[in-house]
Amino acid sequence: MNLQNKLWYAFLVDSIIVFTSVYISTVSLFPISEVFTLPLFVISTTLIISHHVFAHFYKMYKRAWEYASVGELIIIFKAVTFSIIVAALCQFLFMEDVFFRVLASTWMIQIFLISGSRFSWRFFKDHGVFGNRKSLKPTLIVGAGSAGTLVARQLKYNKDSGLEPVAFIDDDKRKQNLDIMCLPVVGGIDSLAENVQKLGIDTIVIAIPSLNKKELNKIYKECLSTNATTQMMPMFEDLVTGKVSVNEIRNVEIRDLLGRPAVNLDTAAIENFVRDEVILVTGAGGSIGSEICRQLSNYQPSQIVLLGHGENSIYAIEMELRSSYGSEIEFTTEIADIKDREKLFSIMKHYRPKAVFHAAAHKHVPLMERNPEEAITNNIFGTRNVAEAADAGDVETFVMISSDKAVNPTSVMGASKKIAEMFVQNLDKKSNTRFVAVRFGNVLGSRGSVIPLFKEQIRKGGPITITHPEMERFFMTIPEASKLVLQASSLAQGGEIFVLDMGEPVKILDLAKNLLRLSGLSEDDIGIEFTGMRPGEKLYEELLNDYEVRDEQIYPKIYIGKSTKVNVEEVMELVQACWSADKDVIRETLLSIANQTPSTVPALEKSHVAII
Template sequence: MKYHQRLSLLILLDSVIVLSAIYISSYLLYSSPTLTTNIVFLSSIILVLAHHLFAIYLKLYQKAWEYASIGELITIFNVVTYSVVLTVIAQYISFGMVMTRAMVITWMLHILLIGGSRFAWRVFRDHYWNPTQGKKRTLIIGAGSAGVMVARQLFNSIDTELKPIAFLDDDPAKKKMQIYGVSVAGKIKHLEKVVEEMSIEHIIIAIPSLDNKRLKEIFSHCSKTKVKTQIIPMLEDIVTGRVSMNEVRDVQVEDLLGRDPVELDIQGISEYITENTVLITGAGGSIGSEICRQISVFEPKQLILLGHGENSIYQIERELRGRYQNRFEIIPIIADVQDRKRIFEVMETYQPHVVYHAAAHKHVPLMEYNPMEAVKNNIFGTKNVAEAAKAIEVNTFVLVSTDKAVNPTNVMGATKRIAEMVIQSLAQDSKTKFLAVRFGNVLGSRGSVIPLFKEQIKIGGPVTVTHPEMTRYFMTIPEASRLVVQSGPLARGGEIFVLDMGEPVKIVDLATNLIKLSGHSLDDIEIEYSGIRPGEKMYEELLGDDEIMKKQVFPKIHIGKSTFDEFQGILDEVNSLPKIEQNRLKEHLFKLISTEHKQAKETV
């Protein structure tokens, strides 16, 4: 129904109700209504006009009555009260008397009929127009404000296929309470029993302040029921405005890492980013684009988005422009880090204060077949960007590295370790602070195992895992990006920063969780073991034995010590790499790495 049609209908309905209220009250109280005809007639006109005046002023006609609650009832009370008071004043001024009893009854009938007409619509909508037959019986975990909001949203929504049946909450004060007619059926530990007894078909976890460890515990209970489980957003995402509280989503494997996020030193980061120019290479990639988002919060003077793929750079540029509305300058640059001349031109033109180098080839098996491409991008691309940064005396240069650079067994890891050595060599005689940041595997990034597993699950399996004992450290894209951003203020030059990533995760456990999160069981989707691929290790390390400094320099952040000093010799070797034949390139890369390890052992 259009707004003007709805408004006309409500005005007509309210006029009938107001007139009915005052004439019924006078009929009930006065045996000879003719004696009061004049005062009743005038009072009815004033009451109708006053009602519409206050209804418009207090926005009574703009209320969505399908969601009517206490707030709407208060508005009705105010409109009716003000209308009756104004009518009483008019009676006294015009006739020198007040129909006290009649106006009291009018006031009561007025509230009853206006409120009844509005709430009758909600009752009709909820019980006749929006029937609950055929909807999925839903259990809400958490009977706090978030859980109550979810229940209300489900009751009020016409389109939802979910019907709240019960709450679970560990607060003993809420035991057996009823909220919107839905009872708190027990504690979270009773989940399996409640699901079975109440024939639950859907579960929503509605505790936004839940930490990852507790979420993992709750989900382990949910997964035993084989009932689809969803979750409302985490408190952090709600506070930062990324999502609203009523956006229910599927539980993601990232939610189950069981580790609290890194807390940032806001002041320290602001001092070296806010009102400064920041350049990010690989800005369109999964890590690079998230670094852009993290940096944008601190409103740099200029944000230079440098990347080789025009579509990915366009997407992150459009996202940031839409979110930050010209609060700082965003400059997209299409360039290849292998193009030394172009990189030097960009550095010279924009004079960045901080550079984040995230551009790299990172796919392990592919780089085994294409070692020269890994060398050109990961080593010489890093060398070009780092030397250009040194030439213009950039304040801080951050290299995004990998745990595969520790005791590498593959081309990708070897090239990233040599890239670390390149920036460590430049750090020795430079005004620029050079540092590297090592990640474990990043969930959801391009080339990670998660998209592959999801694709295999989508087609019905099997899910292929290389080995039942293979483990990896895992982190989310936002965690990885926070580590990069936080490392800048901590750097003195030449360091390697590593996130405390907790315990490594078995790949087979990750696959199992993904299968369950997709609403399947291991009976539906099988796991097959395909064998270790070229260049893969059974487990990864974040720091070598000779690099470890146990003390954290920041909560959840460790720093590795340099173990190699013959940097100039290494740079000479690096410059000779393009001259080496393709079939001997791997051998030469690992020879460079073994030289480092040999020197480290001699130092020890």
């Protein structure tokens, strides 16, 4: 029924109710012989007109009555009361008589019938009278707090979700055995499996946004002991920004199970740094580079220059950003290779960006082991080209994306990142541009991460391949990594290496098992095989060298420590000299340079290592 039809329906129903209430009141208060001598038509007409005047005044015909509550009942009370008073005044002025008993009885009957007509709409919606209730899945909500009741209310109102809430689970003893929104709180987490079986639950919805990752893991394991599907309410951040609505329940994802809380950053500082400025991002089509562009767009720079080598990926992120922010921000694309030094200098001088985020790099460890010369030309010399072009273009801040593999590197990729860090730190000493680097661990969902590989192996029926059962890695999400990069730009004084304190490392084997469970499978369905460690791989990753000592806190979760530098000119000469040598010689040279310590190289002046 469209809005216009609803309005006329409500108007007609109210008119019938008013006339009926006058007739019932008259018949019940006067003998039948006297009923027809009373001015029923005049009384009814007066009441109908006055009622509709006040109904429009209180916007009774513009309310969504399927969500009616006490507030709507008060509106009905006011509209009916004032219409009765006005009718009484009209009778006194024009008829010189007021039928008080008729009006009083009419007042009570009108409130009862009009309220009933309106609240019946909510009753029909809440109880699915006009829908197919058989298709709704019995749902257990974990968490009877404000978030849980919000989910329950939305699922009750919106039957399109296909879920029917039947009970709550909550560890709060004060709530157990009580009813909330007419739904019982049937017990704590330890009784979850029992209640799923007893109530015939099809779906479990976890609705506790304050859960830390360890608590979520505990609840999720309890859910896995049942045959029910486990889902979660959307994140409050997505609800507030309008990306999703409460009833859009989502599946539990691997990022939800990481044992590390999200990082709180100083968004005001980032906005002050970015707003109305020109920003350039290299590797803008990659996983990290494209997310940096998305995050930057939230802070309204005047222009973002998307620089990348792959035209398809650059086109994709350009179209996405134009669709979301095209009316507010200018997006410019530059197809360029960071090895093309001349073009980089031309681009920097043309756009004069305030900040450069350097995300372009070769990151795949085994590929760089087999092609070490490419790690040199792209990761080292490419970084040098971008950095020196930024210096020549009077860029205010240059942020290089590094890796935890740059710490005590055992791979060509890690060594190339470490040497690139050395270069930008050295350039910071003699440039007006502030040069900093940011180290991350592994990024969930990036094209080179294990998650897409495991998902593809699961899709094909397995097996999942892992190099070693004790292999551990630090993990973070792409948005968190990108926010860290932006925070680094706003905090940069020059020469720092920013490192995210990413909590406890995650075993790759546990990650694979969680992915299997999230896919509704087990190790019996999809096998797990160990293939042996690959060249350049480490069993454990690190975030800091032993001599990068934490010193003082400068920001929540940010510390300053000490590092050492080498003679970068000599380092770059060594790198240049070995570039055309045998692959094994290149590999050995890079690792030798990158693993120099204070005991093997003269320590220069203090620099910074900041841990977020």
